[in-house]
Amino acid sequence: xxxxxxxxxxxxxxxxxxxxxxxxxxxxxxxxxxxxxxxxxxxxxxxxxxxxxxxxxxxxxxxxxxxxxxxxxxxxxxxxxxxxxxxxxxxxxxxxxxxxxxxxxxxxxxxxxxxxxxxxxxxxxxxxxxxxxxxxxxxxxxxxxxxxxxxxxxxxxxxxxxxxxxxxxxxxxxxxxxxxxxxxxxxxxxxxxxxxxxxxxxxxxxxxxxxxxxxxxxxxxxxxxxxxxxxxxxxxxxxxxxxxxxxxxxxxxxxxxxxxxxxxxxxxxxxxxxxxxxxxxxxxxxxxxxxxxxxxxxxxxxxxxxxxxxxxxxx
Numbered sequence: 001x002x003x004x005x006x007x008x009x010x011x012x013x014x015x016x017x018x019x020x021x022x023x024x025x026x027x028x029x030x031x032x033x034x035x036x037x038x039x040x041x042x043x044x045x046x047x048x049x050x051x052x053x054x055x056x057x058x059x060x061x062x063x064x065x066x067x068x069x070x071x072x073x074x075x076x077x078x079x080x081x082x083x084x085x086x087x088x089x090x091x092x093x094x095x096x097x098x099x100x101x102x103x104x105x106x107x108x109x110x111x112x113x114x115x116x117x118x119x120x121x122x123x124x125x126x127x128x129x130x131x132x133x134x135x136x137x138x139x140x141x142x143x144x145x146x147x148x149x150x151x152x153x154x155x156x157x158x159x160x161x162x163x164x165x166x167x168x169x170x171x172x173x174x175x176x177x178x179x180x181x182x183x184x185x186x187x188x189x190x191x192x193x194x195x196x197x198x199x200x201x202x203x204x205x206x207x208x209x210x211x212x213x214x215x216x217x218x219x220x221x222x223x224x225x226x227x228x229x230x231x232x233x234x235x236x237x238x239x240x241x242x243x244x245x246x247x248x249x250x251x252x253x254x255x256x257x258x259x260x261x262x263x264x265x266x267x268x269x270x271x272x273x274x275x276x277x278x279x280x281x282x283x284x285x286x287x288x289x290x291x292x293x294x295x296x297x298x299x300x301x302x303x304x305x306x307x308x309x310x311x312x313x314x315x
Contacts, residue, residue: 008036018032022127037129041132045156046157048140048141049162049182050143050162054145056143056163062229064106067236068103073138076141077131078108079113079144155266162183164186165188166190166194166198185235186219186220187222207221
């Protein structure tokens with residue numbers, strides 16, 4: 001049996017191996033994904049994003065427990081930062097979810113960003129496809145700690161939860177720009193801290209200032225203490241309400257089309273980049289370009305045009 005066939009039969013080891021091959025960008029993984037793609041599209045994907053230290057992993061742990069109580073199978077993709085110096089990653093988010101380690105209805109996969117920006121790893125969407133093919137009902141993607149414009153989670157999730165905490169200093173600075181615009185649910189975690197009401201009010205005020213289209217979804221601001229599990233059921237209800245809205249309003253169709261477009265374009269861009277690099281290595285094109293730039297006899301703009309023209313001519 002191929003890896004894809006084993007994944008469809010529920011083989012956890014095969015799924016883990018395929019995810020590793022995907023993360024390592026092995027060509028064989030692409031062939032397996034081709035076989036799996038037609039069997040995906042059934043899982044509901046929830047994105048959890050927010051700044052470092054907001055308690056995202058603890059929140060994911062509590063959400064996983066809540067969905068398991070409902071009998072749902074849950075897959076978790078936890079993204080951890082990669083060191084820009086050593087290339088290593090601790091992959092420690094799963095430590096906070098250790099109580100689910102022996103639960104056959106939960107599959108947790110940690111991924112390193114490997115230099116990718118936007119809060120996700122380059123392999124996140126494909127790993128989520130494997131979880132989908134495994135029969136997971138819910139997939140939770142926890143981003144690395146993000147800032148104002150690292151909003152790639154919207155490419156992968158149906159419902160995006162933005163997690164904030166009081167005491168970050170300039171709360172308005174933390175929640176403006178892209179992060180504010182992608183949230184379907186806003187969570188103020190660590191609600192036992194001083195300043196939680198202020199943070200929640202500022203979020204609500206900024207949401208009211210948005211020029212939302214008539215009939216669009218109105219995000220709610222929830223106060224949660226993930227460490228104690230307080231407010232988790234209200235959060236699950238709000239996620240369910242957003243899901244119901246997407247399907248009842250027909251918004252789900254546009255959302256899926258946009259997500260598919262982003263996924264396809266990402267794959268196309270990565271594939272073209274790899275082919276260009278392979279082409280330049282074959283004839284030492286890159287070395288000649290760098291020599292020309294260093295000598296001042298070649299500009300990078302003309303060089304890029306020449307490389308593309310050379311690839312097209314070579315077929």
